[in-house]
Amino acid sequence: MPETRWGLTLPFNGLPLADHAPFFRLAEELGYDDLWTGDTAGPDGFTPLVLAAAHTERLRLATGIVNPYTRGPAVLAQHCAALADASRGRFVLGLGSSSNVIVERWNGVPFEKPLSKVRETVEELRPVLAGGRGRGGFKLETPPAEPVPIVIAALRGRMLRLAAEIGDGAFTNFLPLNGLPRVVEGVREGEAAAGKAAGSTELVCRFFCIPQPAEQGLATARFLFSAYATVPVYTEFFRWLGWSEQLGPMLAAWQEGDRKRALDLVPDDLVREIFIFGSYAEQRARLREFEAGGITTLVLTPMCGPDQLREVIEGLAPGQD
Numbered sequence: 001m002p003e004t005r006w007g008l009t010l011p012f013n014g015l016p017l018a019d020h021a022p023f024f025r026l027a028e029e030l031g032y033d034d035l036w037t038g039d040t041a042g043p044d045g046f047t048p049l050v051l052a053a054a055h056t057e058r059l060r061l062a063t064g065i066v067n068p069y070t071r072g073p074a075v076l077a078q079h080c081a082a083l084a085d086a087s088r089g090r091f092v093l094g095l096g097s098s099s100n101v102i103v104e105r106w107n108g109v110p111f112e113k114p115l116s117k118v119r120e121t122v123e124e125l126r127p128v129l130a131g132g133r134g135r136g137g138f139k140l141e142t143p144p145a146e147p148v149p150i151v152i153a154a155l156r157g158r159m160l161r162l163a164a165e166i167g168d169g170a171f172t173n174f175l176p177l178n179g180l181p182r183v184v185e186g187v188r189e190g191e192a193a194a195g196k197a198a199g200s201t202e203l204v205c206r207f208f209c210i211p212q213p214a215e216q217g218l219a220t221a222r223f224l225f226s227a228y229a230t231v232p233v234y235t236e237f238f239r240w241l242g243w244s245e246q247l248g249p250m251l252a253a254w255q256e257g258d259r260k261r262a263l264d265l266v267p268d269d270l271v272r273e274i275f276i277f278g279s280y281a282e283q284r285a286r287l288r289e290f291e292a293g294g295i296t297t298l299v300l301t302p303m304c305g306p307d308q309l310r311e312v313i314e315g316l317a318p319g320q321d
């Protein structure tokens with residue numbers, strides 16, 4: 001059974017990459033286990049981990065996530081080999097299909113057959129990372145000394161099953177607590193199909209932690225939620241979890257171009273299921289509910305400015321309850 005792990009999301013909001021080193025060391029000193037990157041419109045998913053590799057000794061370093069459309073298998077293999085080497089074997093590849101917004105709209109790459117694309121990329125990467133040849137005869141000059149774990153980003157049924165079948169873990173995001181059982185069910189189905197023991201798959205989830213009471217933090221949460229929930233892959237995720245009716249008015253306003261009205265129509269009940277609010281003790285208690293429901297790796301995203309970052313990292317550190 002996977003052990004419970006606590007991680008942080010990189011980069012830290014509003015903090016230049018050049019100023020991250022003290023916080024890498026602080027996280028390691030406080031007992032965090034992992035650092036996971038984002039890969040949207042900020043720094044890419046690999047560079048912050050390179051910096052973290054130079055300033056830490058123990059923390060696992062993972063992409064959370066990068067996609068197989070904008071980076072081909074040879075480039076992904078090179079990234080994996082370089083980071084595995086730089087971190088002395090602490091690197092984990094978090095790989096996922098991403099979204100049509102990032103892949104197609106921003107990068108001009110057709111966003112087609114995401115399930116097949118992820119499966120094919122994992123199947124191509126495994127032998128190359130083990131020192132074999134890949135597409136077109138590509139071969140790493142120096143493959144990783146140890147296997148690089150591959151965690152697959154998954155929101156709904158088929159991708160969750162795939163993550164458990166061929167991956168070393170599944171990575172989910174924006175997960176409502178009341179939707180957790182269905183996500184776990186998808187992972188268990190994949191484990192059964194692959195002949196793996198039930199509960200043997202690492203289940204990673206990113207949490208947005210707002211160090212304010214819900215009444216004060218809802219405005220921040222609504223804004224972030226509206227930006228994600230209107231992306232098709234997330235829209236379908238929430239519909240799959242049974243929130244279609246509640247989301248309908250917000251989505252209609254967004255599609256009509258009325259962003260302000262869409263923000264006003266964000267369903268607060270759903271936001272409260274997803275975001276982590278309150279004092280540090282209250283946030284840790286809420287996170288423990290997700291852990292009890294099957295999340296094995298909790299990746300925390302502090303929703304604060306640089307001036308409050310140290311306090312939040314210390315306040316949410318593992319082992320305090």
